[in-house]
Amino acid sequence: MxxxxxxxxxxxxxxxxxxxxxxDVLGIxxxxxxxxVPEGMQLAQSLDTxxxxxxxxEHCDPFLxxxxxLATNISDIAAMGAEPHSFTLGLTLPESDTDWLQAFSDGLVxxxxxxxLALIGGDTxxxxxxxxxxxxxxxxxxxxxxxxxAKEGDxxxxxxxxxxxxxxxxxxxxxxxxxxxxxxSVQYLLQRYYQPSPRVKLGQWLAANGATSxxxxxxxxxxxxxxxxxxxQVGAELNLEQLPxxxxxxxxxxxxxxQGYALSGGDDYELCFTWPAHKTLELPEEIRAECSVTCIGxxxxxxxxxxxxxxxxxxAAAYRHF
Amino acid sequence: MxxxxxxxxxxxxxxxxxxxxxxDVLGIxxxxxxxxVPEGMQLAQSLDTxxxxxxxxEHCDPFLxxxxxLATNISDIAAMGAEPHSFTLGLTLPESDTDWLQAFSDGLVxxxxxxxLALIGGDTxxxxxxxxxxxxxxxxxxxxxxxxxAKEGDxxxxxxxxxxxxxxxxxxxxxxxxxxxxxxSVQYLLQRYYQPSPRVKLGQWLAANGATSxxxxxxxxxxxxxxxxxxxQVGAELNLEQLPxxxxxxxxxxxxxxQGYALSGGDDYELCFTWPAHKTLELPEEIRAECSVTCIGxxxxxxxxxxxxxxxxxxAAAYRHF
Numbered sequence: 001m002x003x004x005x006x007x008x009x010x011x012x013x014x015x016x017x018x019x020x021x022x023x024d025v026l027g028i029x030x031x032x033x034x035x036x037v038p039e040g041m042q043l044a045q046s047l048d049t050x051x052x053x054x055x056x057x058e059h060c061d062p063f064l065x066x067x068x069x070l071a072t073n074i075s076d077i078a079a080m081g082a083e084p085h086s087f088t089l090g091l092t093l094p095e096s097d098t099d100w101l102q103a104f105s106d107g108l109v110x111x112x113x114x115x116x117l118a119l120i121g122g123d124t125x126x127x128x129x130x131x132x133x134x135x136x137x138x139x140x141x142x143x144x145x146x147x148x149x150a151k152e153g154d155x156x157x158x159x160x161x162x163x164x165x166x167x168x169x170x171x172x173x174x175x176x177x178x179x180x181x182x183x184x185s186v187q188y189l190l191q192r193y194y195q196p197s198p199r200v201k202l203g204q205w206l207a208a209n210g211a212t213s214x215x216x217x218x219x220x221x222x223x224x225x226x227x228x229x230x231x232x233q234v235g236a237e238l239n240l241e242q243l244p245x246x247x248x249x250x251x252x253x254x255x256x257x258x259q260g261y262a263l264s265g266g267d268d269y270e271l272c273f274t275w276p277a278h279k280t281l282e283l284p285e286e287i288r289a290e291c292s293v294t295c296i297g298x299x300x301x302x303x304x305x306x307x308x309x310x311x312x313x314x315x316a317a318a319y320r321h322f
Numbered sequence: 323m324x325x326x327x328x329x330x331x332x333x334x335x336x337x338x339x340x341x342x343x344x345x346d347v348l349g350i351x352x353x354x355x356x357x358x359v360p361e362g363m364q365l366a367q368s369l370d371t372x373x374x375x376x377x378x379x380e381h382c383d384p385f386l387x388x389x390x391x392l393a394t395n396i397s398d399i400a401a402m403g404a405e406p407h408s409f410t411l412g413l414t415l416p417e418s419d420t421d422w423l424q425a426f427s428d429g430l431v432x433x434x435x436x437x438x439l440a441l442i443g444g445d446t447x448x449x450x451x452x453x454x455x456x457x458x459x460x461x462x463x464x465x466x467x468x469x470x471x472a473k474e475g476d477x478x479x480x481x482x483x484x485x486x487x488x489x490x491x492x493x494x495x496x497x498x499x500x501x502x503x504x505x506x507s508v509q510y511l512l513q514r515y516y517q518p519s520p521r522v523k524l525g526q527w528l529a530a531n532g533a534t535s536x537x538x539x540x541x542x543x544x545x546x547x548x549x550x551x552x553x554x555q556v557g558a559e560l561n562l563e564q565l566p567x568x569x570x571x572x573x574x575x576x577x578x579x580x581q582g583y584a585l586s587g588g589d590d591y592e593l594c595f596t597w598p599a600h601k602t603l604e605l606p607e608e609i610r611a612e613c614s615v616t617c618i619g620x621x622x623x624x625x626x627x628x629x630x631x632x633x634x635x636x637x638a639a640a641y642r643h644f
Contacts, residue, residue, distance in 0.1 A: 030402070051449035076353040092452055125376060
C-alpha cells in the first residue's frame with residue numbers, strides 16, 4: 001500500500017479509544033509494541049484468523065465483523081480466566097475503503113473499550129479479506145484454567161445458552177442482520193451469532209475459585225468438550241434434557257433441532273467448565289446478572305461422551321446434519 | 323478444516339524443534355499460550371502479514387517462504403534490541419498439502435532453532451495463502467531502541483550492505499531461487515532476498531551500549547530513515563559514496579542502479595541506527611564477524627534528507643524507477 005493509505009489506516013486504528021491507558025505499554029508507531037507483565041502474573045495469548053467466505057459471509061457488515069472478530073478472540077482469554085490486556089491486528093484488505101474501515105474500526109472499539117483492550121500493533125496489507133487478531137490477557141501465575149484438569153466426578157457446566165449461533169446460520173446465509181430482521185426470535189439468534197458475549201468475568205471468577213478446567217465452545221459442545229476429555233484423560237455423561245436452550249431457538253428450530261444445534265453447532269463462544277462435585281458453585285450476583293450457568297452432566301472414568309439417559313455414545317458427527 | 327487436517331497441521335507445527343525450552347512457557351494445545359516476563363524486562367511484539375502474490379511470488383518455494391516470513395519478523399525484534407523469545411503463526415492455506423507443509427515447517431525450524439524462538443500458538447485456516455506471524459522478544463525495561471531518540475549531530479549507520487534484495491527482484495520475478503541459479507552474483511542476491519539475516523546480536527548490543535535510535539530497513543533506506551527523522555523531529559544528510567554496496571550487486575546492476583536500490587529498495591532487513599558522535603563505536607569481534615556497520619551520514623536540525631555532496635534533497639520517489 002502507498003504511504004497515503006498507511007496514513008489512512010493509521011487514522012482508523014491509532015484511535016484514542018483504542019490506546020492503552022497503562023503507563024508501561026508502548027503501542028502503535030515503532031518497530032515493536034512494548035509491554036511489561038507484573039510479577040506473579042502470566043500473559044495469556046491467543047491468535048485467530050478469520051477468512052472472508054469461510055468464517056463470515058462475503059460482504060459482511062463491517063461493524064459486526066470487527067465486533068465479532070474481536071469477540072471470538074477475547075473468548076479464548078475468558079476461557080483461560082485471564083483479564084483482557086491488549087491485542088494486535090493483521091488486516092488484509094482488497095482495497096482501502098474508508099467507509100468500510102470506519103465501520104470495522106467502530107466495531108472493534110464497541111467491544112474493546114468496555115473490555116479494557118488496547119490495540120497495540122499490527123499490520124495492514126493488500127489482498128483477500130482476512131483478519132488475524134492476537135488477544136492477550138493477564139492471569140495470576142498458575143491460576144489459568146487449563147483443559148487438562150477435569151477429574152472423575154466433576155460436574156460439567158456451560159454458560160448462557162447453546163445452539164443459538166448455529167440456529168442463526170440460515171438467516172446469516174440469507175444476508176440478514178439483527179438490524180434488518182423483523183422476526184424477533186431470528187433477530188435474537190443473529191445477535192448471538194454476530195455479537196457473542198465473551199464470558200470474561202465468569203472465567204476470571206472460575207480461575208480464582210477452583211474450577212478444574214475450562215474452554216470456550218467455538219466448534220460445538222461435543223467436539224470442544226472432547227478436547228477437555230482428551231487432555232484430562234477422562235470421559236463424560238451428559239443429561240440432554242438439561243442443555244440450556246433459549247426460548248428464541250426453540251421458537252425457530254423446535255426442540256429436536258435445537259438440541260442438535262446445542263450439541264454440535266459452533267460459534268456460541270460460551271464457556272464449558274468442570275467443577276468439583278463436593279464444592280458449592282455460588283456465583284456472585286455481578287456475574288449471574290451477565291449470564292447463567294447450567295450443570296449438564298459429569299465427568300466419568302469411561303472414554304468418550306455418552307447420553308446419561310440411554311447410555312449411548314454421543315458423537316458430534318451424528319448431529320452434524322442439523 | 324476437518325479434524326484430520328487439524329491433526330496433520332499440528333504434526334507440522336507442534337514439532338519438538340519448535341517447542342520452548344523455557345519452563346515458564348505453555349505452548350500449543352490450550353485456549354491460550356502462557357508466558358511470563360521476568361521482572362525488569364519488557365516484552366517486544368511485532369506482527370507482520372505476508373500475502374501470496376503481494377509480498378512473495380505465488381508458488382513460492384515453501385522452505386524459503388517459511389524462512390523469510392520468520393526472518394522479516396525477527397528483524398523487528400532486532401531493531402528494538404530485544405532477544406527473540408517466541409512466535410505465533412496464523413496460516414491461511416488453500417489446501418493442506420503435506421509436502422508443502424513439511425517444507426514450510428522446515429523453513430521455520432531452520433531459522434527458529436538458531437534464534438531460540440519457540441512456536442507457542444496460532445491458527446490454521448482454509449483460504450488464500452496468507453501468513454501472519456507475531457514474534458516477541460525480551461528487552462531490559464527502558465532499553466529498547468526507539469525511533470524517537472536521534473539527536474542533531476548523531477552519526478547514521480547501517481548494517482551489512484544495502485540494495486541486494488531489490489537487485490534480486492528481477493530474478494525473483496523470473497522464478498529463480500538460490501538453488502537453481504547459475505550466476506554466482508545473482509545467486510547471492512537471491513539468497514539475500516529469500517534468507518535475510520536479522521541483526522539480532524547487533525541490535526541487542528546497540529541497545530545495551532547507547533545507540534540513540536534504530537529501525538530495520540524493510541521499505542527502503544530513505545523511506546525508513548524518514549520514519550526515524552519524523553519521530554525524532556530532526557533531519558539527515560547522507561554521503562552517497564559511503565552507501566555499502568555488495569560487489570555482487572555492483573556486478574549485476576552497475577553503480578548508479580545499485581545506489582538507487584540502496585536508497586529506495588526494500589526487503590534488505592538491515593538495521594539503520596544513530597550513534598552519538600562523541601562516542602567511539604567499537605563492536606565486539608563476535609558481532610563484527612556477523613556483519614559490518616558503515617557510517618553513511620549524520621543527523622541535522624534541518625527537515626528531510628539531503629545529499630551531503632550537493633545539498634540537494636533526496637526523496638525515495640525520485641529513485642523508485644530503479
